[in-house]
Amino acid sequence: MRFLPHTEHDRKSMLDTIGMRDMRDLFADIPSEFHLPEGSLQLPDALCEADIVRKFTKAAERNRHAGNTRCFLGGGTYHHFVPAVVDYVISRGEFLTAYTPYQPEIAQGTLQTLFEFQTMVARLLNMEVANASMYDAATAVAEAALMSKRITRKSRTVIAASVNPRYREVTRNYLSQQQGETVEVSCNGFTTDISALIDAIDDQTACVIVQYPDFYGSLYDLSPLREACDANKCLMVVAFSDASAFGLIEPPGSFGADIVCGSGQALGIPMGFGGPHIGLFACRQKHVRQMPGRLCGMTQDSDDKRGFVLTLSTREQHIRREKATSNICSNQGLMCTANACYMTLMGDAGLKQIARRSAAALQQLISALPTHVLAAAGTHYNETVLSFADTNTRDGFLNTARERDIFAGIPLEHIERGSDANHLLVATTEMIGEQDVADYLAALEATR
C-alpha cells in the first residue's frame, strides 16, 4: 500500500521489539466479539492512483460548473476570479500540512499570516478586531447571536427576514438550544424593513441581526439602527455574504456595528459546491474576551524578536471546557491564508475594481431588462430578485438560458422556502462580461 512505508520485515522486527508475534495481538484489548473478519467491510477494492484520478475525472465531467457556463448564481456563494498565486500558496506543504500553531516557534508562517489576515479583515470591515475564522457565514451569525447574549446578559434575539434564510435557519437552530426568544421581522418587499426592526427591539433584546447588503443584494441606511440599539442597550450585528462589496461600499463598521460577520468565500476561494469556505468575524476590542474562535496576537521571543502566538486561549474549549465562549476547535485556517493572499494581490485598488465590476454587470443587466421581467426596487450591489409573471415563464427562461450555457439564477423558493415560485435570485461578479449580459438578455427576449 503506497502510503504505508513498512515492509513485512520492518513489521516483524518492530513486533519483536514490542514482544509480540502477530499484528492481531496489538488488538488483544478489544473483545474478540468485535473483531471484524479481514476484508469483510462492504467497500470496493483498493484503487491505484491512476484509477482514483480516473474515478474523480469521470464524476467531475458529469457536472456542469462555472468554468463551462456563465454563472449568475449567488445566494451566499459567488463565482469570483481566483488568481493562480492563491492556490499555489495554499498548496504549499508548509501551510497545507501544518497543524494548529500551538508550537509558535515552528509555526510563525501560519501565525504571521493569521495576524495579517485579522488585520486586513478588520480594515475591510472597518472594525477593531477580527478572529482567525469561523466555519462559515451561517455559523458565524449564530455565534454572534450567542456572543451578544453573553455580553448583554439578555435573552431575546431580533433577526431580519432579509438575512440569508440559511444563516437564519442555522442561527435559529443554535439559539433554540438555549433560553430566550428569537423574533423574525418580515421584509418590505425585497428590502430590509428598518423601521419594523427598530419597533421590534425592546429592553430585553440582546442583539438585532441584519444583513448588508441584504439577502436580496439591497443597500440601505444602517444608521437609524445604531441609534435604536443604543437606546435599548442592544448590540447591532451585521452579516454579509459577499465580502467583495466592501472594496467599494461603506462597511458596517462605519455605522457602528458591534459585530460584523459573514462569508469570506468571495476573497480567493472557489465555490467548491458549498465548501470549504470561511466565516469572517469581527467585533469591538472591548468585547474581545467574549469572542468565539482563535485569535493570533503579537509578542516577542526570548531574544526580543517580534513574533506571533495564539492568545486569549482561556476563552476556548481546551481550557475553559463547559464555560468556553464556543466549542469551536478546528476552524478554516487554510482559508485565512487564501483570503490574506488574495487581499494582498488585490490591495485597495484591486478590491475596488472587483466590486465595481461585480456591480456594473448587474446594473447593465437590470437597465436593459425586457418589460415582462421586473427587478426588485431599491439600490442593489451585485445581487437582486427578478420577478416573472408565473412559474412557467420563469422556468421556461431558465431552461432556455441553460441550453445557452447560462445558469441564470436561483429559483428563490429553493433557498427561501415558501416564497412564490415566480422569482429568481440573480448575482453577478467580475466574471460576467458584456457578451454574457447580452446573451442573458437575449434568452429573456426569446422566452417572452
Add this chain to the structure above:
Amino acid sequence: MSAHTYSAASGLQHEEPLLFEHAHEAATSISLPGIDADTTHLKDFERRNEAKIPGLSEPEAVRHFVRLSQWNHGIETGFYPLGSCTMKYNPRVNEQVVRLPGLAHAHPDQPQDSLQGLLALLHELQTWLGEISGLPHVTLQPAAGAHGELAGMMMIRAYHDARGDVKRRKVLVPDSAHGTNPASAVLAGLHTVEIKSAANGRIDLAALKANLDDETAALMLTNPNTTGMFESDIREICELVHQAGGLVYGDGANLNALVGIARPGDMGIDCLHINVHKTFSTPHGGGGPGAGPVAVNDLLAPFLPVPRIEKHEDNYQIVHTGEQSIGAVFGSIGQTGVLLRATAYIAAFGRNHLHKIAEDAVLNANYVLARLKEAYHVPFPGLCKHECLLTDAYQERHGVKTLDIAKRLIDLGMHPMTVYFPLIVHGAMLIEPTETEAKETLDSFCDAMLEIAAQCETGDTSELHDAPRRPIRRRMDETQAARSPVLVWPQD
C-alpha cells in the same frame, strides 16, 4: 545513529516584514476580467476612506508568502507525532482531484441534474462512513469534529424530547475527555457532569453507575480514550447507559486505532462523529478546514440534520426537509472539498487494505512505547492503541519538564508531541506516530527522546532549558501577548 544527523534544516532563513511594513505604496497591477463601467448608482453608499489593504505586485506577494511558509513545520517537512491529532501524510493525488473544475467550480444551488457526479461521490462517502463505523445513517454537514459533537448532542436531545423525556439534560463526560465535549454539550443546551477516571486511566464503572439516572441524556466517550488505551469494558459501559435510558456518544477523534478492525456501532455506540481530517487524511491546513460527519444508528436517524443526499434508483437528490430533523447546522451541505479528499483516501485503501491503517498506526505507537518505557515514566502500562502516553516524572527530578523536552525536540528537527493533555496526567506527553511514518523516522524520534533522557541524567540540562535555539524564533512571551493583546496591526 546520533541525534546530530537528523537535526533541523540550517539553510537560509529570511526575515520577512509584515505586509503593512513593506515600504512602498500599494503596487498591485492585477488585471481583471469583466465590465469596466462606472457605478454612479452606488455613489451614496461608497466608502469614504480606503480600507488600507496593502497590495503587493505578484512577484512580491509570492515571495512574501513563500518566505512565511518556510517558517512552518508541516507533515511534509518532518515528523509530527501530535497525540489526538492524527497528523498523517496527506496524499497529493487528493489535492489534484479536488481541483478538477467540475468539483471545484460547482455552485451549491445549481440544478441537481447538473451535479450528479458530485452527489454520487458524496453519497458514496456517506455510505462508506456508515459501513466503517457500523452506524449506517450519516450526515456530512458538520464542518469539524466539535461541530459534529454539537450536531450529535442536538440529535440526542431531540430524541429524548420526541419521547417526551424532556428532563434528560445531563451529559456525563470523563475527566480525560477533549475540551470540546463539555463545550459542545453546553452549546446544545445540556449540562455536564464530570466522571473521574479510574486509577488505570479508564472509565470507572462505579463512578459511571453512580451518576446514571433518569436525567441522563448521554455519555460522551472517546474510545480508545485520550490516554491511548481501549476501554475494554465498552459493552458493559454502553449497556449501563442504555439501561438508564441514556445514549452513548462516541468522540471519533481516535478512530484511527479502529478503522477496519472493529466498529463503534457494533460496540453499542449510538452516535459517532468522524474527523476526516484525522482518520481520512485531509490536510490540517494550519488549523482547518476539517469536516466532522456524524454517523448514527436507527434510533437517531430521524433527527439527522438536513440537507442530506439520497439516492433514488440512479438519481441523487438533495433532500431539504425531514419531519423530526434538527435542521441545518451549517450553511451548505458540508465542507465538500474536504469530504472529497476523504473519499479518495478511503478509495485508495478499499475493502482489502483499510485495516492496515489501524494496524500500522497501533504498531508504531506500541513500538515507540516499547523503546521509551524505561527512560520515561509510563502512567498506564500495557498495550496502547494508536498513541502512547508518557510523563516527565523521571526528568522532573532533574528540573526538566515536559515543555523543555518538547522544545528540545524542535531543535532535533521534529514537531513535539501533544503536551499537558490529557489534563488528568501530570506532565503528559501524548505521542501519536500514525501509520504513514517509516521505522527509520520512529527510530530517529526514539533516539532523540533517549538522548534527552540521558542528558537529564548527566545534570547538564542547559540545552533543554534554552531550547529551541534553531528555529527562526525562540520561546515566545505568551504572558505579554495575553496581558496586552495586540490582535491587529495599528493604522498609520
Add this chain to the structure above:
Amino acid sequence: MSIPADLKYTQEHEWVRIEDDVATCGISDHAQEALGDIVFVELPEIGRVVAAGEAYAVVESVKAVSDVYASVAGEVIEINEALESEPEKVNTDPYGGGWIAKIKMSGDTVELLDEAAYTTFLEE
C-alpha cells in the same frame, strides 16, 4: 511562601481581611504561584450581592482559568480597578495591591482558616 498572620484563608485559597463589616478579598500567595503569570482579572460589578462560596471573579493565566469564590456573603462595594491594566499585581503583591474586591458583609461566611490552619491545609 507568604501567609500573613493577620488574614483569614479559605480552602479555595482566597484570603480575607475583615475590618468592621467590610471584607477585603483576594487570592493567596499559594494560589497565584500555582496559576502562574496572571494576565487578566474579571472583576465583579459594584453593587452585586454575592452568597458565601459563590464565584464572583475570575483570574486567568495564559493557560488556566480559575473562579474566585466569595469567602463572605454581602454586597460588592469596591473593586480593584488597577487590576484591569496591571493584573500582574496579583502575582507581585497578592495581599496588598493585588486585592480583588471589598464586600460589605451581610453575615454568612465560608469556613475561614487562620494562618496555622491554612499552613496545615497546604501541607496536606
